[in-house]
Amino acid sequence: MDIAPYLLLATLEGLVQASVLMLTALGLSLVFGVMRVVNVAHGEFFMVGALIAWACGVYIPGPPAVGFVIGLVVAPLFVGGLAWFADWAVLKRINYNPEGTIVSTIGMLYIIQQFALLTFGPDARAVDAPFYYTIRTPWFGYSSYKLFIIVIALALVAGLWFMLRRSKVGLLMRATQFDKETAQNFGIPVDKVYSAVFAIGAMLAAIGGVLVVPNQQAHYLMGTDPLLLSFVVVIVGGLGSIPGTIAAAVLIGLSDGLLSVFFSPTLAKIVSTLLVAIVLVFKPQGLFSGKGARA
Amino acid sequence: MSLHSTEISSVKAAKAAEAEKGKDRFMIIHNGRLFALSLATLSVLFVLQFALSDYLVLALTRILIMSIFAMGYNMLMGYTGLLSLGHAMFFGFGLYAAGLSSYYFGTSLPVSFVIAIATSLVFSFIIGLLALRTEGVSFMIVTLMFAQAAYLATLYFSKITGGDQGLTLPTDARSFSLLGANFDMTSDVVRFNLAFGIFAVVLIFFFFVTQGPLGRLFTAVRENEPRTQMLGFDTYRVRLAAFTLSGTVCGLAGALYALMFGYIGSAFAGFHYSIEALLFTLVGGPGTLLGPLLGTGIMTMLIDRLSGITTAYLIIIGIILIVVNMWFPKGILGTIRERWVPWLK
Numbered sequence: 001m002d003i004a005p006y007l008l009l010a011t012l013e014g015l016v017q018a019s020v021l022m023l024t025a026l027g028l029s030l031v032f033g034v035m036r037v038v039n040v041a042h043g044e045f046f047m048v049g050a051l052i053a054w055a056c057g058v059y060i061p062g063p064p065a066v067g068f069v070i071g072l073v074v075a076p077l078f079v080g081g082l083a084w085f086a087d088w089a090v091l092k093r094i095n096y097n098p099e100g101t102i103v104s105t106i107g108m109l110y111i112i113q114q115f116a117l118l119t120f121g122p123d124a125r126a127v128d129a130p131f132y133y134t135i136r137t138p139w140f141g142y143s144s145y146k147l148f149i150i151v152i153a154l155a156l157v158a159g160l161w162f163m164l165r166r167s168k169v170g171l172l173m174r175a176t177q178f179d180k181e182t183a184q185n186f187g188i189p190v191d192k193v194y195s196a197v198f199a200i201g202a203m204l205a206a207i208g209g210v211l212v213v214p215n216q217q218a219h220y221l222m223g224t225d226p227l228l229l230s231f232v233v234v235i236v237g238g239l240g241s242i243p244g245t246i247a248a249a250v251l252i253g254l255s256d257g258l259l260s261v262f263f264s265p266t267l268a269k270i271v272s273t274l275l276v277a278i279v280l281v282f283k284p285q286g287l288f289s290g291k292g293a294r295a
Numbered sequence: 296m297s298l299h300s301t302e303i304s305s306v307k308a309a310k311a312a313e314a315e316k317g318k319d320r321f322m323i324i325h326n327g328r329l330f331a332l333s334l335a336t337l338s339v340l341f342v343l344q345f346a347l348s349d350y351l352v353l354a355l356t357r358i359l360i361m362s363i364f365a366m367g368y369n370m371l372m373g374y375t376g377l378l379s380l381g382h383a384m385f386f387g388f389g390l391y392a393a394g395l396s397s398y399y400f401g402t403s404l405p406v407s408f409v410i411a412i413a414t415s416l417v418f419s420f421i422i423g424l425l426a427l428r429t430e431g432v433s434f435m436i437v438t439l440m441f442a443q444a445a446y447l448a449t450l451y452f453s454k455i456t457g458g459d460q461g462l463t464l465p466t467d468a469r470s471f472s473l474l475g476a477n478f479d480m481t482s483d484v485v486r487f488n489l490a491f492g493i494f495a496v497v498l499i500f501f502f503f504v505t506q507g508p509l510g511r512l513f514t515a516v517r518e519n520e521p522r523t524q525m526l527g528f529d530t531y532r533v534r535l536a537a538f539t540l541s542g543t544v545c546g547l548a549g550a551l552y553a554l555m556f557g558y559i560g561s562a563f564a565g566f567h568y569s570i571e572a573l574l575f576t577l578v579g580g581p582g583t584l585l586g587p588l589l590g591t592g593i594m595t596m597l598i599d600r601l602s603g604i605t606t607a608y609l610i611i612i613g614i615i616l617i618v619v620n621m622w623f624p625k626g627i628l629g630t631i632r633e634r635w636v637p638w639l640k
Contacts, residue, residue, distance in 0.1 A: 038432055094621055098432050099378050103577070103620045106380075106570060110613030118607045224566075228443060231436065266451045270444050277440040281428050 005139035010261035011254065016146045016215075018253020019153030020208045022246055024226045025233035026160060027204030029245040032234060034177040034197045037091065037101050041108035043227025045083060045202040048112060049075040049209025050218040051120050057127040057213070068130035068214075075210045076203035082112075083202030087195050096194070109223075116220040124217035149211045156207065157246065164242070173197060205230075225269075229256070232272045236279055325506045328638050329584060333502055336585060337495050344487050356487045358588075358595050359494040360552050361575065365587030366501055367544030368572035373581030374505060375537040376517030377427075380435045381442025382545050382572045384422070387449065387564025389415045389546030391456060394559035397468040404471040404480070404554050411550030412543060419542020423535050442569055449561040461560025469557050486555050493551060497544060498584070504540070505584055505640070513537050514582070545572070574612055577619050580628030583640055589627055 028042050056071035057064060086108055094100040131148075134141040164170035175183040176193045184190045208226065209218075216222070229252060237248030252272055259268035324330050340359070344352050368382050393411035396402045402410065426437045449456045456462070469480040478485050504510050512533050515523040524530050553559045562568075571594075579590025594615070601608035623630055632639040 038436070090617055090621065099435070100620050100624070102378075102380070102432065102435055103573070104617050106573075107613040107616030107620070110570075110609050110616070112613075114607035114610035114613065118605070118610075122606075231440070235436065264451065266447050270447045270451060273440045273444040273447065277425070277437050277444065280433050280437045280440070281425050284429065284433055 005137075006261060007258075008137065009140065009142075010258045012142060012146070012257075013261065014254035014257020015250075016149050016253075017257055018250045019150045020212050021226070021229055021233055021253045022157060022249035023153050023211075024205045024208040025230040025237075025245050025249050026157065026242065027201035027208075028230045029234045029237070029242060030160075030173075030204070031198055031201035033242070034173050035096060035194050036098065037096055037198070038098070038105070039198075039201065040102055040105040040227070041086070041112060042105075042201070042205050042230060043223030043225070044109050044112040044116075045079050045205040045223075046209040046212075046226045047116060047218070047220065047223035048079050048082065049206030050213045050222060051116055051125070051209075051220070052078055052206075053210040053213040054120075054125040054127050054218040058125075063130075064128040065130035068127075068210075071210050071213075072207065076206045079206035080199040080203040084195055084199045087198040091198070092191070092194075113220055113223065120218075120220060122220065124219040126217045127213045129214035145214060149215075152211060156204070160204070161242070169196070228269065228273065232276045235276045326638055326640070329506065329640070330502060332639075333498055333584065336588070337491075337498065340494075341491060344484070344491075349483055352483055352487050354595065354599065356483070356490045356555070358592050359487075359490040360548055360555065361571070361595065362588040362591040363494055363497050363551065364545050364548035364568075365572050365575040365579070365591050366497060367541045367548060369576045369581060369583075369587045370501070370504075370513070370544065371537050371541035372573065372576055373583065373586065374510060374513040374517065375534060375541075377430075377534060377537070378435055378573075379426075379438040379541075379569070380566075380573070381438035381440075381445075381569050382541075383564050383566065383568035384438075384442035384445040385415060385419055385542040385545035386549035386552075386568055386572070387445060387561075388418050389549030389551075390553040390559050390563050391449065391549075392546070393550035394462065394464060394553035395455070397464055397554065398462055398559075401468070404468065404478075405473055407468075408547075408550050408554060411553075412547050415546025415550075416539060416543045419546065420535070420539045422542065423538035427531060427534050427538060439566075439569070442564070443566070446561060446564040446566070449564050453561075457560065459561050461558055461562075464553075464557040464559075468554075480555055480557060490551065490555065493547075497547070498588075501544075502584060509536065517582070570612065570616075574616060577624075577626055578615060580626030580630070580632070583626070583628040583632060585639075586626055586628040593627075 024042070024046055027045075028039060031037050031039050031042075052075040053068070053071035056074060057067040060067040060070055090104050090108070091101060094104060129143065129145040131145060133144040135144050135147070136142075162170075164173060172183075172188050172193050173196075175186070175188055176190050176197075180190055183193075205226070233248045233252050234245055236252065237244030237246070256265075256268045256272060259265075259271060340355070343355060347355065364382075364386055367385070368379070371377050371379055371382075389411045392414045393407040396410050397404065397407045422438075422441055426434060426441065429437050450458050453459070471478055471480075478489065480486060505513075512523070512528060515526075515528075516530050516533050516537075520530050523533070549563065552563070575590040575594055576587050577590065578594055579588065580586030594612075597611060598608055601611055619626065625633060628639055
């Protein structure tokens with residue numbers, strides 16, 4: 001038996017996973033980088049995005065592509081609003097105290113997850129892909145939708161990068177990240193920047209959820225894996241470092257894909273969670289970060 | 296000359312007084328009011344079994360075991376100020392150590408129990424060595440990740456552990472005889488009294504730890520680690536002691552759970568159990584001796600009631616975590632201590 005087709009399949013699957021992971025992890029990383037907040041409810045924003053995509057796919061008449069596009073717009077808006085509210089109602093009031101924030105976001109995790117259970121029930125929901133076109137390789141057919149995921153993710157990351165580096169909003173965010181108090185002295189509305197960053201982070205996770213739904217069923221417990229993998233990526237890449245996060249997402253996505261295909265998904269997750277723990281214990285600034293002081 | 300001799304005699308007297316004090320230190324119970332309160336609580340718990348229905352006695356048995364878990368957690372989180380998000384791994388470790396040795400090697404229950412405690416001690420010491428190199432948010436994430444890896448390991452080795460389905464202990468592992476007496480683990484009365492006995496031992500043990508010099512060191516590390524260091528203490532060792540003690544007691548709770556109810560499964564090592572320990576401790580009052588018992592009691596009964604009303608009963612965990620963290624970060628007993636009863640610690 002030839003190993004090449006398996007290797008190709010695993011690489012493709014790994015790249016698809018890496019691109020969704022990149023979006024989700026960038027959201028987590030942005031929130032950590034600017035606000036120094038570890039958002040444990042991040043996976044639930046992903047899950048809500050996926051469930052909204054399912055609802056749009058099912059209840060909006062017409063071809064699946066219409067529902068998909070509407071979902072791609074509605075889900076991030078809804079989730080962004082939810083995150084904005086959570087920031088206003090909870091995080092601002094505890095003054096972003098690091099440990100208190102983690103405890104509170106764990107609380108949000110339970111609330112959002114259980115609300116999803118109440119609203120959508122415990123069943124896993126499948127959605128049709130917006131388009132069917134199978135790309136043929138010599139050994140197997142591969143869904144073009146999955147390649148589309150990679151393209152969209154890359155476009156969004158490029159957009160985010162542009163926003164952070166070139167736009168006024170990005171400048172405000174970077175100033176806040178660099179030194180919150182000085183930024184405030186210069187008249188930057190740090191409060192609003194925080195709300196916006198928390199919402200944008202959640203929106204990135206929601207888009208990840210929308211993209212993943214045609215591949216994988218939507219379910220109220222689906223937030224755990226993206227959360228853990230995002231943690232892995234953000235920590236291995238260096239907390240708050242965006243290029244590091246991108247590099248780590250590709251590394252973790254690919255290795256997870258390869259390990260899942262050749263061994264088992266559970267083993268793949270054991271390896272990556274242990275990797276995180278070891279990185280934090282022995283190299284707290286992350287594998288890809290040159291300077292350690294930032295995180 | 297005479298001046299010199301009086302000086303010597305006064306030094307002698309001081310030394311004698313000090314020796315006297317040293318002798319007393321083993322007999323004096325610091326914070327006697329808390330000790331009396333603990334004994335009173337224990338006697339109320341013991342009497343409750345005659346007043347409550349069978350169902351509630353069973354619930355109380357579970358509360359007692361989970362309180363041991365929460366008390367172990369509180370030793371680290373409440374007294375030493377290290378917030379771990381992965382204590383389910385210790386609970387699960389004790390559960391599997393006890394359960395698997397009974398299941399595969401047929402060791403009698405007391406032997407399995409001792410094995411579980413001893414291996415939990417080694418396990419928590421090793422995890423502590425690694426995890427305590429980090430602090431704050433990193434420490435929380437490291438413990439979370441170790442616990443997640445441990446949980447996934449119980450799924451990965453499901454041929455041995457039974458994975459999600461779990462394993463039910465065989466009937467001959469449901470009873471044991473010790474010192475001529477026979478204990479049947481399927482009897483509610485035996486289970487309750489055994490759980491009560493072990494709970495009482497752990498509570499009294501923790502009373503002496505927390506009110507004694509070691510407990511004060513834990514609190515010193517929580518309040519101001521650099522200053523404790525400056526006073527000449529190796530704070531890494533202090534934290535490691537707290538971590539190991541905490542993990543071992545949580546392992547003990549897990550072992551007790553496995554042997555009492557005769558079932559082991561992956562769910563006990565999952566994230567949810569780590570959060571329960573945190574929640575129970577937060578609600579009752581971190582850094583108070585009786586807080587975990589109070590928190591476990593209130594939350595268990597609340598969840599029990601709610602699960603009759605809705606399937607999404609876990610929502611209450613989320614709401615309480617946020618509310619307690621925002622308005623009552625000291626928990627019930629912590630707030631009472633702050634306002635009215637300073638010796639409640």
